[in-house]
Amino acid sequence: MSETMPPLSVTTLKDVRIVEFTNSKILDEANIADIGATLNTLIDERPQPKLLLDFATVEHLSSAALGMLINVNNRVKQKNGQLRLANIGPHILEVFVITKLNKLFRIATTRTEALASYNT
Amino acid sequence: MAGTNHNGKRPNDSGGGKPSLRFTIPSEYAAGRDVQKQILDGVAANGFNDQSTFAIKLALEEALINAIKHGNKLDPKKTVKIAAKVTPKVCEIEIEDQGPGFSRSDVPDPTLEENIEKCSGRGILLIEAYMDKAKWDLGGRRLKMSKKNAPGK
Numbered sequence: 312m313s314e315t316m317p318p319l320s321v322t323t324l325k326d327v328r329i330v331e332f333t334n335s336k337i338l339d340e341a342n343i344a345d346i347g348a349t350l351n352t353l354i355d356e357r358p359q360p361k362l363l364l365d366f367a368t369v370e371h372l373s374s375a376a377l378g379m380l381i382n383v384n385n386r387v388k389q390k391n392g393q394l395r396l397a398n399i400g401p402h403i404l405e406v407f408v409i410t411k412l413n414k415l416f417r418i419a420t421t422r423t424e425a426l427a428s429y430n431t
Numbered sequence: 432m433a434g435t436n437h438n439g440k441r442p443n444d445s446g447g448g449k450p451s452l453r454f455t456i457p458s459e460y461a462a463g464r465d466v467q468k469q470i471l472d473g474v475a476a477n478g479f480n481d482q483s484t485f486a487i488k489l490a491l492e493e494a495l496i497n498a499i500k501h502g503n504k505l506d507p508k509k510t511v512k513i514a515a516k517v518t519p520k521v522c523e524i525e526i527e528d529q530g531p532g533f534s535r536s537d538v539p540d541p542t543l544e545e546n547i548e549k550c551s552g553r554g555i556l557l558i559e560a561y562m563d564k565a566k567w568d569l570g571g572r573r574l575k576m577s578k579k580n581a582p583g584k
Contacts, residue, residue, distance in 0.1 A: 340460055340496075371485070373492050374553035381548055402485050409560045410553050411542040 318346050321353065327361045327426060328353050335370040347379040351386060360392035363425050367398040377412060384416060393417075397425040452515040458503040458528075463495035466513050470524065473517040479580045486561035487522055487578050493554035494526045494574050502530030502572065523577040532570035 320331045330350065334342060354360045362383075380396075387394040397419045399407065407413040419425035452470060456462035467488070474487055495511070503509040509529040516523045541552035558576060559565045565576040 339464075371488060371492075373489070373496070374551075374557055375496065377553055378551060385548060402481075406489070406557065410556060411547060415547050 318342050319349050321349075324426065326357075327363050327429060329363045329365060329422070331365045331367065332369050335368055336372070340375060343373075343375050343379050346376075347382060350379075350383045354383070354386050354390065354392065357392070358390065360387055360390060361429055362387060362392065363395045363397060363422065365398050365422055366396060366400065366403060369403055370400065372403060372406065374410075377406070377410060381412070381415070393429050395419055395425040395428060397422045451517070452513075454513040455510050456513070457507060458499045458505050458509050458511060459507075460496075460499060463499050463511070467491050467495060470513075470515045470517070470522075473515065474522055477517050477519045477522075477580065479522065483522075483578055483580050487524075490558045490562045490565070490576060490578070491524065493558050494524070494576065497554055497574075498526050498528035498530075502528030502532075504530065519580060521577055521579050523575075525573060525575050527569065527573040530572060532572045533567075534571060535567055 318332065318334050320333055322329045322331075330353070332346070336342075350362070353362060364380075384394050395417050398421065399418060404413070404418075407416070407418065417425075417428065419428055452473060454466045454469075456466060470491060471484070471488055474484055479487070495513075498511045499505065503511060506529075511529075512525075512527045514525045535555070538555055539546050539549075539552055541547065541549065541556055546552065558574070562576040562578050565574065567574050
């Protein structure tokens with residue numbers, strides 16, 4: 312096993328893949344590439360992927376991380392899947408508002424709210 | 432007003448009108464992270480509040496990535512020069528790369544609908560949004576930015 316903790320932990324509830332970030336900073340270029348690759352694997356494994364990204368542990372992110380999330384969103388949309396973001400803290404939410412990405416992503420306050428928002 | 436702050440003793444050089452931290456680093460992310468940490472240690476030591484600290488951290492990350500990746504294109508022969516001065520009132524940072532520079536007005540607005548799905552262009556926007564002042568000179572090779580510590584905010 313690798314010594315470093317994987318940047319994501321993935322659980323499944325019904326047909327939704329719930330992804331939690333295990334590192335408070337989604338900043339590092341290598342870290343971002345890893346996260347992007349893992350998310351792409353999750354998108355590829357189903358015909359119409361349902362993905363929920365839980366930001367509860369995230370305290371910092373960068374524009375490179377936003378770029379990765381936009382990529383993920385595009386890939387999910389290409390497969391007619393659904394992406395939800397949840398539990399985004401006030402500092403991080405402000406980053407989404409400034410970049411107007413709060414309009415591009417479906418952002419829910421809680422995980423429960425996010426889970427309830429999927430179309431079947 | 433200058434010099435009346437009770438700085439006490441700080442591990443890094445303090446006071447005076449000159450930047451108290453200076454670095455010349457290779458175009459590597461790890462070197463950038465080290466500089467980032469040292470400047471943020473100075474920010475913490477000067478009692479910056481959460482909001483200002485978050486802003487400086489984000490802007491510094493974006494600015495260093497811009498210089499290392501977009502300016503110097505990760506060229507090992509090129510360096511990035513950083514100068515920072517932190518007092519309890521304000522954090523001032525200068526970052527200069529050896530790249531081709533850029534013109535601010537040529538950078539597309541990433542918040543426009545036609546650009547919103549593109550994966551780049553947000554770093555500059557975030558730097559300008561989070562810092563009180565952010566200005567590029569030397570043809571875009573040098574960024575000067577500052578953030579005041581606003582207590583209670």
